[in-house]
Amino acid sequence: MKFIEDIQCVFERDPSARNTFEIITCYSGVQAMLFYRLTHRLWLLKLKWLARFISMLARWFTGIEIHPSAVIGRRFFIDHGMGVVIGETAEIGDDCTLYHGVTLGGTSWQKGKRHPTLGNNIVIGAGAKILGPITLGDNVRVGSNSVVVKSTNGSQTVVGVPGRVLKEKNVESDHFDPYAVGDDVDDPSVKAINSILIHLHDVDAQLNKVSKKLNIKDQSDNSSVDDLEIESK
Numbered sequence: 001m002k003f004i005e006d007i008q009c010v011f012e013r014d015p016s017a018r019n020t021f022e023i024i025t026c027y028s029g030v031q032a033m034l035f036y037r038l039t040h041r042l043w044l045l046k047l048k049w050l051a052r053f054i055s056m057l058a059r060w061f062t063g064i065e066i067h068p069s070a071v072i073g074r075r076f077f078i079d080h081g082m083g084v085v086i087g088e089t090a091e092i093g094d095d096c097t098l099y100h101g102v103t104l105g106g107t108s109w110q111k112g113k114r115h116p117t118l119g120n121n122i123v124i125g126a127g128a129k130i131l132g133p134i135t136l137g138d139n140v141r142v143g144s145n146s147v148v149v150k151s152t153n154g155s156q157t158v159v160g161v162p163g164r165v166l167k168e169k170n171v172e173s174d175h176f177d178p179y180a181v182g183d184d185v186d187d188p189s190v191k192a193i194n195s196i197l198i199h200l201h202d203v204d205a206q207l208n209k210v211s212k213k214l215n216i217k218d219q220s221d222n223s224s225v226d227d228l229e230i231e232s233k
Contacts, residue, residue, distance in 0.1 A: 002074050006033045009075040013097060029078030029098075032064035039068035070104075073120070080126075087115035093138070094120045101127040107149070108132075119154060 007030060010017045017023055023030055035058035042051035051068035059065045063082040066072075070086050073094035078084055080100035086092075089112070090104040102124050106114035116130040119137045124130065125144035136142070137154030148163035157166045 003034060003037050005075045006030060006037075006077065009077050009095070013077050014079060027081075028062040028064060029081040029084075032058055032062040032066060032078060032081060032084075033072075033076060035062070036066045036068070036070075036072065039066075040070070040072075043068035070115075089113045089133070090115040091117040093118055093122070096120070096122045096124075098124050099126040099128075099144070103129045103131070105129065105131050106133075116148075 007020055007023050010023050010027065010030060017027075024034075035054060039051040039055045039058070042048075042054070048068070055066060055068050064078060064084045066084075066086045067088040067090070069088045070090045070092070072086075072092045073096065075095045076092060077097045078099075079097060083101040084098055085103045085105060087104055087106050089106070092104075096118055104116050104118075108114045113133045115133065117133070117135045118124075118130075119135070119140065121139050122136055122141075124142040125146070127145040128142045129147045130136065130142065131147065131149050134149065134151040136148070136152050136158075137156070139155040140152055141157045142148055142163065143157065143159030145161070146159050146163045147161045148158055150163070152158055152163075152165060158164065159166055
């Protein structure tokens, strides 16, 4: 069953998970998925009002809003969970992870496909917003608090507002970046800022050298004047 896989994947992605009973009773993301698996079946059975009503109760209980019509794959994990919103036409692949505050939202009031499509093995950091009928390819990482409004190819890292691709890289299928942040991120903006800081540090060092030389010269001139005054006396 998909829900059993939803529970088992928590052990791989959260080192604080100790046992299955704790996961079922204390993890709001897992509880939200339990409600979703039920409401999605009811939605497919055309019991749409009942599905929406139960999903509303689930939102009150877990702080996570998942529309029953959304399509979510296997081994899906919402860590911490509070404030996550998954829209009606959103589609999510297998082995994906969302952190708290993530929104898979729409940008149009028109009916039809208006929410994102996520590939497999995607990690979306806390507070990120994925908006519109865009597609994120397999193995994409989205940094915390990013706003993504354009489709992204697979194996890329996206950060910022609006989201920009930092570095194209291959991500192993068993690789997991907590909060979608890696150690090898190549950000041009960060490089530019670091270059400016290094330059400022060099300028400060040169000014200190000049200042010291001026002080030494000033002291030397003052001592020469004092010597002349002594000789005149």
